[in-house]
Amino acid sequence: MAKPTLLSMRDAYGEALARLGEENEKIVVVGADTTASIKTSIFGAKFPERFFNVGIAEQNLVSVAAGLALAGKVAFASTYAVFAPGKCVDQIRNAIAYPNLDVKIVASHAGLSVGPDGASHQELEDIATMRVIPNMRVVVPADAPSTSKLTEIIANHQGTFYMRIARPNCPTIYDEGLAESIRLGRSVELSEGEDATIFACGLLVYEALRASQLLKSEHNLSVGVVDMSSIKPLDSDMVLKRAQKTGYIVTAEEHNILGGLGGAISEVLSEKRPTPIFRVGTQDTFGESGEHQELMEKYGLTARNIANAVLNVRTSHPA
Amino acid sequence: MAISETKPSIEELKEISRNTRKLILESLAEAKSGHPGGSLSAVELVVALYYSVMNHDPKNPSWPDRDRFILSKGHAAPLLYAVLAQLGYFPIEQLKTLRKINSMLQGHPDSRKTPGVEMCAGSEGIGLSVGVGEALAAKIDRKNYRVYVMMGDGEMQEGQIWEAAMCASKYRLDNLTGIVDRNGIQQDGLTEQIMPIEPLSSKWKAFNWNVIEVDGYDFEQILSAFARSKESRNRPTVIIAHTTKGKGVEFMEWSPEYHGKVPDKKTVETIIKDLE
Numbered sequence: 257m258a259k260p261t262l263l264s265m266r267d268a269y270g271e272a273l274a275r276l277g278e279e280n281e282k283i284v285v286v287g288a289d290t291t292a293s294i295k296t297s298i299f300g301a302k303f304p305e306r307f308f309n310v311g312i313a314e315q316n317l318v319s320v321a322a323g324l325a326l327a328g329k330v331a332f333a334s335t336y337a338v339f340a341p342g343k344c345v346d347q348i349r350n351a352i353a354y355p356n357l358d359v360k361i362v363a364s365h366a367g368l369s370v371g372p373d374g375a376s377h378q379e380l381e382d383i384a385t386m387r388v389i390p391n392m393r394v395v396v397p398a399d400a401p402s403t404s405k406l407t408e409i410i411a412n413h414q415g416t417f418y419m420r421i422a423r424p425n426c427p428t429i430y431d432e433g434l435a436e437s438i439r440l441g442r443s444v445e446l447s448e449g450e451d452a453t454i455f456a457c458g459l460l461v462y463e464a465l466r467a468s469q470l471l472k473s474e475h476n477l478s479v480g481v482v483d484m485s486s487i488k489p490l491d492s493d494m495v496l497k498r499a500q501k502t503g504y505i506v507t508a509e510e511h512n513i514l515g516g517l518g519g520a521i522s523e524v525l526s527e528k529r530p531t532p533i534f535r536v537g538t539q540d541t542f543g544e545s546g547e548h549q550e551l552m553e554k555y556g557l558t559a560r561n562i563a564n565a566v567l568n569v570r571t572s573h574p575a
Numbered sequence: 576m577a578i579s580e581t582k583p584s585i586e587e588l589k590e591i592s593r594n595t596r597k598l599i600l601e602s603l604a605e606a607k608s609g610h611p612g613g614s615l616s617a618v619e620l621v622v623a624l625y626y627s628v629m630n631h632d633p634k635n636p637s638w639p640d641r642d643r644f645i646l647s648k649g650h651a652a653p654l655l656y657a658v659l660a661q662l663g664y665f666p667i668e669q670l671k672t673l674r675k676i677n678s679m680l681q682g683h684p685d686s687r688k689t690p691g692v693e694m695c696a697g698s699e700g701i702g703l704s705v706g707v708g709e710a711l712a713a714k715i716d717r718k719n720y721r722v723y724v725m726m727g728d729g730e731m732q733e734g735q736i737w738e739a740a741m742c743a744s745k746y747r748l749d750n751l752t753g754i755v756d757r758n759g760i761q762q763d764g765l766t767e768q769i770m771p772i773e774p775l776s777s778k779w780k781a782f783n784w785n786v787i788e789v790d791g792y793d794f795e796q797i798l799s800a801f802a803r804s805k806e807s808r809n810r811p812t813v814i815i816a817h818t819t820k821g822k823g824v825e826f827m828e829w830s831p832e833y834h835g836k837v838p839d840k841k842t843v844e845t846i847i848k849d850l851e
Contacts, residue, residue, distance in 0.1 A: 284715070305715060308746070316704045316738035323708015326694060328639075329715075331708070347735075350698040351705055355686050 260427035260462070263400035266364050269421060270295025272407035273332060274302050283411060284324050286310060288317040288335040294364045296334050314343045318352060318361060325357035330411060336370075337363035337379035337420060345385055353391040353416050360410050361386075365423040367510030368543045368551040369459055378543035383457075384515025386418040387488050393440065394488040396420045396509075396517075398461035401430040402485060405438045413440060420458065422510070424548050427462045429483075441489035449480030452504035452566045455495065457484045457517050460508040460536070463552075466559035467508075471566055479566055487517055492524045499531040503575065506534050506565045510557055513537035532573035534565040582627050585794045591661065592622050596823045597847050598657035598670055604843035606674035609682065610650040612820040612833040613727060616758040617651055619792050620816055624723055625658050628801045633663040636690045642720050643709050645694045647702020648727035648756065649683035650835075655692065656680050664691035700733025702726065703753055707743050710751040710811075721805065725754045729761030731772040737782070743811040744783040752804040753784075753813040756791070758820035762834045779813045791816035823850060 277283045277299050284306045291297045291309055300307035310316050318340055321333035333340060340363055341348055352359045366379050386394050395410065395417065397403040403421055410417040429446065430438075437444055446461070447468055456464035464481045471477040480502060482494060499505055505525065507518035518535030525531045538555050552558050583591065595618050603609045621644075625631070629642035646655050653673060660667040665679065672678035679688045683697030694705055706724035713720055730736060743751055755775070763769050772778075779786045785807045789796040797816070804812035820834070821827025824846050827838075838846070 284712075308711060310738070310742050313735075313738035313742070315700075315735040316707070316742055319701050319704030319735070319739070320708040320711070320742065322701075323705035323710075324712050325708070326705065327643075327709045327712030327716075329712055346698050347701055347704075350695060351701045355695045 262425040263428050264425045265397060265400050265403040265421040266293070266295045266423070268400035268403040269362060269407055270298040272404040273299040276408060276411045277303050277306065280330065280411065282328065282330045283332065284308070284329045285332045285334070286317055286321045286324070288312060288314050288339065290335045294334050296332070314339045315347050318344050318347045318359070321359045322351040322357050325359045326355070330358050330360070332360045332362055334362045334364070336377065337366035337382050338377050341382050341386055341418065342379055349389050353389045356391045356415055358414055360417045360419065362419045362421065364421045366420045367422055367458065368538065368555055368557065369510060369548045370423045371548045371551065372545045374545040375542040380512045380538050380543065381515070382418070382420060383487060383509070383511050383517065384519065387515065387520065391416050392418060392488065394418045395440070395486050396457040397485055398458060398483050399426055399429045401428060401432060401435040402438055405435040406485060409438065409440055422459050426459055429462055429465065438485060441486050441491060443486065443491040443494045444483045445480065446483055447481045449478040450502060451477040451479055452506060452570060453480040453482060453498040453502045454506045454508055454562060454566065455482050455484050455517065455521055456508040457487060458510050460510055460557060460562070463557065463559045464508050464562055467562035467566065470559060470563045475567070477566070484517055487520055490520050490524065492528070495521055495524045496529050499525055499529050504532050504566065504569045504573070506536060506562060506569060508536040508562050511537050512540055514540055532569050534569040536562050536565050588619070588622055588626060588794050591626060592618050593850055594661065595622055595654065595657045597850055598660065599653045600824070600843045600846055602653050602657065602670040602673040603837045604840045605671050607837060608674060609653055609837055610835050611837060612760065612827060612830065613648060613756065613758065614651045614654040615822045615824065615827065616818040616820050617654060617725065617756040617791070618822065619794060619797060620725065620754055620756065621654055621658050623794060623797045623801065625662060627798055629723065630720070633691065636664060640718060640720050643693050643706070643722045645702045645706050645722070645724045646684055646696055647724050648699065648730055649696030652680070652682065652684050655684060656689070659689070659691040665689065699727065699730045700735040703736055703739035704742070706751055706753070707739050707746070707748060710743070710748040711746060713750050714746070714748070720750070722751045723754065724751070725756060728755055728757045728759065728766050728772060731755065731775065732770045740779065740782040740784065747809040748811045749807045749809055751811040752801070753811065755813060755815045756818050757815050758818040760820040760829065760831050760834060762831065764831050776815060783810060785810045785812040786815065787812060788815045788817065791818035792822065
């Protein structure tokens with residue numbers, strides 16, 4: 257693979273919000289002392305009357321967003337994932353999802369890749385906690401262009417959303433044309449393959465693409481990669497189609513293997529088409545301080561780990 | 576009900592309050608569960624709001640210019656339902672279905688099911704923040720509606736209340752009025768024994784709110800407090816209403832037991848006779 261361009265999901269989110277704010281004056285943004293970091297400050301500079309910083313008060317953050325939505329606004333509430341949803345699942349459940357309000361919780365710094373801050377800041381449970389709440393929809397962009405597109409999708413789709421983005425600059429996978437193919441409830445097949453399929457989300461989509469290349473060059477295996485940016489609603493048609501076509505399934509996410517993308521795909525497969533599956537993710541453990549890449553290696557979230565998972569799932573369930 | 580239309584006299588408000596207590600007790604007896612104490616304590620406050628203070632229209636519950644009422648102490652749902660039913664938001668017979676399967680009247684307020692219910696509630700501590708959001712939206716839209724949030728006194732123990740209190744002052748939300756039903760009792764006992772909230776008035780003052788204390792059963796004081804809250808400029812108002820848990824039913828008054836316990840139908844029939 258050619259060396260990819262590194263771009264920031266946070267910049268993409270902030271710029272998309274500022275652009276969408278121009279088209280739709282119902283959009284309001286609420287922040288909690290992390291607005292410069294998460295780039296909602298771009299919106300704030302442009303539309304100060306529609307931008308509120310509630311300070312370090314995340315329960316108030318999401319509940320104020322609920323009130324704004326109740327009064328007819330499209331309310332974005334953003335901070336770090338460990339704080340929202342981490343610190344306010346009750347408010348998200350009872351004040352946003354239950355009345356199905358037009359609130360978009362967009363959280364950055366999710367997963368291990370937040371790095372040296374350590375386990376207290378490494379949210380590895382958010383996909384699971386948000387996915388099980390009725391009315392909640394969960395999307396996880398894989399890079400900057402898909403972040404931009406998904407911001408637009410959730411702004412224009414009435415109802416409650418959780419969007420999870422990561423802190424580091426990340427390799428760009430989508431060009432503008434490909435990003436146009438992203439839809440709520442649909443996945444994107446990034447590479448074809450007959451021997452196995454990797455379903456990935458977030459930063460691990462790029463790792464999955466690299467894993468697919470390793471498997472090609474080292475084992476002459478042809479492995480498909482699907483970006484599951486829409487985790488709820490899940491593209492179960494694609495899951496079943498690829499299970500039928502390739503047999504073996506691997507899931508990859510920067511999240512606990514419990515309850516996230518791997519959990520969601522296992523649910524579909526076990527009910528509708530039992531298929532051998534391996535889940536790549538953190539193994540029900542907290543993280544620790546370290547550089548992004550060091551952590552991804554230590555906790556088994558690299559292309560090599562994904563490639564090994566494909567090999568393992570194939571050998572432990574011989575055809 | 577546009578506020579310019581007929582406003583009931585204080586005698587009429589008292590009569591409506593008596594009837595509201597009767598409807599609360601009947602619906603709770605029928606439901607066989609629920610929270611009588613905190614529903615009965617706040618009757619006059621909610622009656623005053625819906626019959627004299629707020630602009631609203633039972634025929635058009637989603638009227639964009641309506642004043643908003645959020646019952647943050649969601650366990651007092653039977654009170655809200657009794658008032659909404661009397662005003663014609665839904666047929667009064669529905670009160671008999673409270674807490675029952677397929678009912679529009681859930682154990683705690685559900686804005687998706689009940690006409691006139693502004694917001695879902697039940698988990699304490701959230702409503703004031705939601706009120707802040709609605710008040711901010713009114714400011715953005717340059718609308719004149721006001722937002723009223725009724726809280727329990729036990730609810731003052733929730734940290735989020737004070738997050739919202741800070742936020743409302745920062746944004747100078749003079750279109751927001753909080754009401755604290757200061758009945759002194761929570762599920763486990765007296766608020767001052769479980770987790771003291773006093774000095775309550777000083778706390779709100781310290782957060783830069785306009786604080787008004789009233790006797791929660793004196794309509795003149797209640798109406799005057801709401802009128803003064805409308806005149807506040809640049810500051811949100813909180814009305815601390817001194818009330819009695821279980822007000823109107825002698826054996827329930829000041830009883831933590833009746834926070835979440837409902838007397839049987841026979842007892843309720845006797846109580847209602849006494850009320851009349």
